[in-house]
Amino acid sequence: MLALDLFVNGLIIGLFYALMAVGLTMIFGILKIVNFAHGEFYMIGAYTYTLVSLALGVPPWLALPAAAISGALLGWATERWLMRPLYEGYGSWGLMKDEYAVVVTFGLSLLLINLVDKIVGPYPMRGPSLSEVTRMSIGPFMISGQKLITAIVAIVLLVALALFLKRSLWGRQVQAVAQNRLGASIAGIDTARASSIVFMASGVLAALAGALLAPVINPSPDVGIFPAVKSYVIVVIGGMGSIPGSIVAALLLGVLESFGAVYLSYDYRDTFGLVLLILVLLLRPQGLFGERVREV
């Protein structure tokens, strides 16, 4: 019974991780950069949800779209004002793409953490729950209404994202840009818009993850660091740029941490992901779902 409990808990945690990691891997897939401010997209979502609901008295279910909008706006602004130099040919900047992205996104991360710290305050602030049910039994499992809702919404969001990328015109354009930016551009696809869409989608996913978890993790300005670090590990394990890879790796990590914490040691819980990461890098450097790439 404990094993089943741990498995279900691991899957739920894995779904939270997946929401975060998928946004990160999408950005890597299309721009080939790592967004170091991704955890702060999550933090902004958590705060928007909490503040809109608590300070303005908006019902939590309506505060959720507000969090999504904040994530979309942050994603759009980041792409429009900070990322465009990467692919709009600002002279030698293009040659230093990785360094530029690291510095800019890392700076953005620090800026957002400190802005929230100074404006809202450094205290943890529990977001309102989407469900009044603080605990419920589903068969042998015990879960809070909030966690159950979060898990369901996470699944819906991930399915919606998959459908958007596979079926919609914009989704197919995004895929084309991810495969070959120059080729997509020659074929008439607006690559800048595709990048913008990816950043906005990534912002929405991270912000919603933050909002959904706000009643569980009591957000404080540095709340994004923890999921961001997990996301980086997941993205590499799953294969950089691979969305299915990230989802599978996130679920795998959630379950592994859950079991490892009980059967090995809780003290080393955060190291299990890193051990898995090392094993993947040794045995399958491209990640579980990544493709081997040769560059000339």
Place this chain on the structure above:
Amino acid sequence: MKHPFRFAAAAAAAAFALSGQAAEPIVVGVSIAQSPPGSVVQGTQVKDGIEIVTKMINDKGGVLGRELKMIYEDDQGIPEKGRAAAEKLITRDKVVAVTGGHQSSVCLAAIEVAHRYKTPYVNTNCWSDDVRKKGYPEVFNPGNYNTRVSSAMAETIAALKVKSVIAFAENTDYGIGQAKLLGEFLKKTAPEISYKYVALDRAGKDFTPAVLPLRASPPDLVVNVMLPPAAYILMNQIYEQGVAPSAKTYFYDGAGIADYPDFWQNVKEAGKYMLAFGLYHPKMPMPELGKQVADIYQKEHKTEPNRLIFQAADSVLLIADAIRQANSTDGAKMIEAMEKMTFSGTRGSFKFSQEPGYTYHQWVDIPYVTYQLTEIDQPLSQTTLIQVPGEPLHVDRIKKPSK
């Protein structure tokens, strides 16, 4: 007189310089967490207590006719930053003493610096016994200590007649130290109780895997030895899994978090029926000075004070008294004065113990209470007192949820 104006200007300048010298403030360093990952709630409370009493002292003419001035440093609850903060305060700001410490790992780093420069260090709220065991003559402890909490909790737990106890402790000097001590005291006072502790990451967000094994066979009592925000998350997850507080299992806080201003906002149902170890309760006997500080705090903040307000106030009062009795701001003389004095503060009168070990430079008989929260959003003054200083435990007053 040939140059009357020049003479007058020189005289005025001299008078101004002299008056400036006379009014030169006595500078005290305060190192607290003002941003995460440290406990900012604690840091803010410490600052509030310090500000209240500093104003009170300065309104009465300061110390030795000089104003008392505080210089604050943000140590973020990180030991390296605490060490750097102490170094900066002592060497650059030339403070006469350092105080404010409220997280043991930080205190343990900062007292090394104070010891090196022979600067008095008044520990406001670092509970780890190791701070005392170092035996540094510069360090004085008017606040609480782990042995005191653990022995008090062991006494309560024994009186509850429980059979199995599990403690969740944060992986810090304070957390692990207190959890181990509780085990030692339980062995002495109630050897029949089975006890174990689990160390958790204080930066953690999901403690469910640590809680799940308890669902099948819940212990009779769960102890919290974690500080917020992790403590709040842990409490919610223990409650969510139906482990505690429940009809079978008590939840007992040993970290003194029940009187934090953000406690109820963060825990709600999980806090109802919680037993708490406390160092302050409005129904506790308190000196006039303490009541005065409590009134000022309540007027300024529109909420009840907690223990940290008084501990911080006493830290500053102690430094001020040491300067007065030494008639100097010299570190060695202040240390000598503190060792000899009987200090009367906001929480009572005491003399520092000279016994080596965990009682070194410690207020040994620091008063404490045990109480229970019986309603959500309950103010401290309305909680049920289970034990007051000098009186036996009233376990018959403890309530449990129906399921």
